[in-house]
Amino acid sequence: MNGWKVVSCVKPNNQKHKMIKQLLTTVVVSALLSSTVFAAEGGHSHKTIAGPRGGKILDSEPLHAEFFVQADKKVSVIFYNSTLKPVAPTSQQIKVIAESKTGKTTLEFEKNGDAFISKAILPEGDGYRVVVQIKNDVAAKPQNFRIDYKAGICQECKQAEYACTCEHAS
Secondary structure, X not given: OXXXXXXXXXXXXXXXXXXXXXXXXXXXXHHHHHHHHHHHHHOOOOOOOEOOOOOEEEOOOOOEEEEEEOOOOEEEEEEEXXXXXXXXXXXXXXXXXXXXXXXXXXXXXXXXXXXXXXXXXXXXXXXXXXXXXXXXXXXXXXXXXXXXXXOOEOOOOXXXXXXXXXXXXX
C-alpha cells in the first residue's frame, strides 16, 4: 500500500513537471519568434536612398528632408515631396545639435532660396552625433533624427559616410 502512495504521488508530479516544461518551452519559443518578427519590422524595412544632392534623406512627415553638409561645413536642409521634387520652405523650423568631443553646438538656420542654411558651421572633426530637429510649424511637435556624422567618403557607394546607402550603414 505504501508503494501505491509513492507511485500515485510521483505520477502527478511527473505530469506537472512535463506540463511546466512544455509551458516554459512554449513561452520561450513564442518569445523568440515574436522578437524576430519585431526585429524585422523595427529594422530598416525600406531601402536607404541618397538625397538628390548626396545628403542623407530624413523621413520626416509630411515631407522628406535632406541633411547635407556643404563644402564650407555649413549644413543645408531641403524639403522634398514623395517624388523627391524640392518644395519651397514655408513655416518649417530647423535646429541641429552637434554633439562633438568639445561639447554641444546648436546650429540655427535661415531660409535661403529653396533651402534652410545654417548660420554657423559644424564643429571640427568627425565621428560625433548630430541631432536634426524639424518642426513643420511653430505649434508642431518636433521630429528628431540622429545622424552619426563622419566626414569621409564611403568606398562602396561613393556617398559621404554620414549619408551612406550601403548595407553596412543600416
